[in-house]
Amino acid sequence: MNNSQPTSGIRKRPLIIGGALWIAVFAGLYSIWREVSEAPDTELAEVEASISDPQSRLVAVPPQPLPDFEMLEVQGGTVSLSDLKGKRWVACFVFSSCTKTCPTITSAMQRLHDKLRASAPDVTLVSITVDPKRDTPEVFGRYAEAYTKGDHSRWKFLTSSKEEMERLVVDGFGLSMPVQIESRLPAIDIAHSNRVVLVNEDGIPVGTYLGTIAEDMTQLTRILTGKEEFPTPSNNLRVTTEDGTAVNVQLQAVPVEDADDLQNDQEKSE
Numbered sequence: 001m002n003n004s005q006p007t008s009g010i011r012k013r014p015l016i017i018g019g020a021l022w023i024a025v026f027a028g029l030y031s032i033w034r035e036v037s038e039a040p041d042t043e044l045a046e047v048e049a050s051i052s053d054p055q056s057r058l059v060a061v062p063p064q065p066l067p068d069f070e071m072l073e074v075q076g077g078t079v080s081l082s083d084l085k086g087k088r089w090v091a092c093f094v095f096s097s098c099t100k101t102c103p104t105i106t107s108a109m110q111r112l113h114d115k116l117r118a119s120a121p122d123v124t125l126v127s128i129t130v131d132p133k134r135d136t137p138e139v140f141g142r143y144a145e146a147y148t149k150g151d152h153s154r155w156k157f158l159t160s161s162k163e164e165m166e167r168l169v170v171d172g173f174g175l176s177m178p179v180q181i182e183s184r185l186p187a188i189d190i191a192h193s194n195r196v197v198l199v200n201e202d203g204i205p206v207g208t209y210l211g212t213i214a215e216d217m218t219q220l221t222r223i224l225t226g227k228e229e230f231p232t233p234s235n236n237l238r239v240t241t242e243d244g245t246a247v248n249v250q251l252q253a254v255p256v257e258d259a260d261d262l263q264n265d266q267e268k269s270e
Contacts, residue, residue: 063233
């Protein structure tokens with residue numbers, strides 16, 4: 001008696017399954033290709049990004065002066081961009097009811113303020129509230145007093161309208177300001193950048209440093225005290241990631257219609 005079973009059906013089954021899997025893969029790739037090829041053209045520039053030396057803190061962007069502004073200073077009067085022209089200055093963005101990163105950032109600015117008192121007295125520090133609705137000159141003034149201890153000549157605390165603040169922070173400094181919920185509770189923090197920005201005598205931002213990272217603020221101190229070279233507006237901004245990891249990211253804006261030409265030039269150079 002022969003107990004062997006036919007095996008042709010068993011051998012065919014893996015082939016059928018494998019064929020079905022390949023069909024699914026090709027269908028998925030075709031779907032992705034259709035989505036990309038049929039995506040509408042936009043007038044936005046294409047951006048190329050590349051990460052190279054992990055120890056570098058440079059980001060290539062076109063340097064440009066800040067837009068003119070005029071804000072209320074908590075001690076009275078106003079401060080404008082023209083008032084700061086000819087000076088090296090450092091800006092940070094906080095608000096008085098913040099319970100998360102703002103105390104850390106303002107404390108770092110306080111240490112910077114104290115260290116520069118003798119070695120770089122001409123450097124001005126500027127703290128700008130990102131909650132101008134609640135941070136009136138009186139409220140923000142009390143916050144300022146807790147850190148300046150009465151020394152207001154080299155550290156300005158500014159408030160303004162919401163529109164003026166966002167124009168300077170977002171359009172000028174290029175920092176993110178997520179949309180806020182107007183009805184938020186006072187205890188809920190406003191989302192804002194933790195970056196401290198170094199501005200040169202011409203009103204051009206030349207470096208950004210995380211106010212929550214001690215190493216960043218130490219480097220900023222060394223620059224302002226002449227122990228490291230002061231950055232120049234040569235398409236470079238110093239940055240680190242939120243976890244303190246330094247990266248070198250080079251950004252290049254390319255008009256859509258020129259993107260193919262740029263790619264061809266790069267392929268030829270390689």
